[in-house]
Amino acid sequence: MAERRISRWYFWVVASCGAACCTHPLDLLKVHLQTQQAVKMRMMGMAMHVVKNDGALALYSGLSASLCRQMSYSLTRFAIYETVRDMVSRDSKGPLPFHQKVLLGAFGGFTGGFIGTPADMVNVRMQNDVKLPPELRRNYKHALDGLCRVFPGG
Structure with a gap:
């Protein structure tokens, strides 16, 4: 009798958050570079500019929104993919064909992207806030504050 594996998709979420913590400074620099009015600085120049003007911790500005995203x-994407894959595989007594895995992955990714978009928008706003004049800053305290203020009635 074959061993039945239980998906633990929530471990993927923890791994994704760990990766976001490591790559967040690069994401912040990307946003700063993309929102320049004219190309004045490149990657290393922007990194030194952010650290010099706002300190090293400024590289993690908006991290709560990145983790929320x-x-x-x-x-969403891992839960959909792994749960549906396991349900279908259990009924068919075998692995899913490649084309079904692709369709399921596309559906999970599309749904996850839709669900994650508000947090991604708050992330970009939090990262870019420091470049705006004080009267135009949104000054989100953290990701949930940003999400509450983004949604109608918030």
Whole structure:
């Protein structure tokens, strides 16, 4: 009798959050470079500019929104993919064909992207806030504050 494996898709979410913590400074620099009015600085120049003007911790500005995005996006796509795959595989007594895995992955990714978009928008806003004049800053305290203020009635 074959061993039945139980998917633990929530571990993927923890791994995604860990990766976001490592790559967040690069994401912040990407946003700063993309929102320049004219190309004045490249990657290393922007990194030195951010650290010099706002300190090393400024590289992690908006991290709560980045983690919120990973939790919503990754949780949705992995939960859909792994849960549906396991349900279908259990009924068919075998692995899914490749084309079904692709369709299921596309559906999970599309749904995760849809669910994760508000947190991604708050992430970009939090990362870019420091470049705006004080009267135009949104000053989100954290990701949930940003999400509450983004949604109608918030």
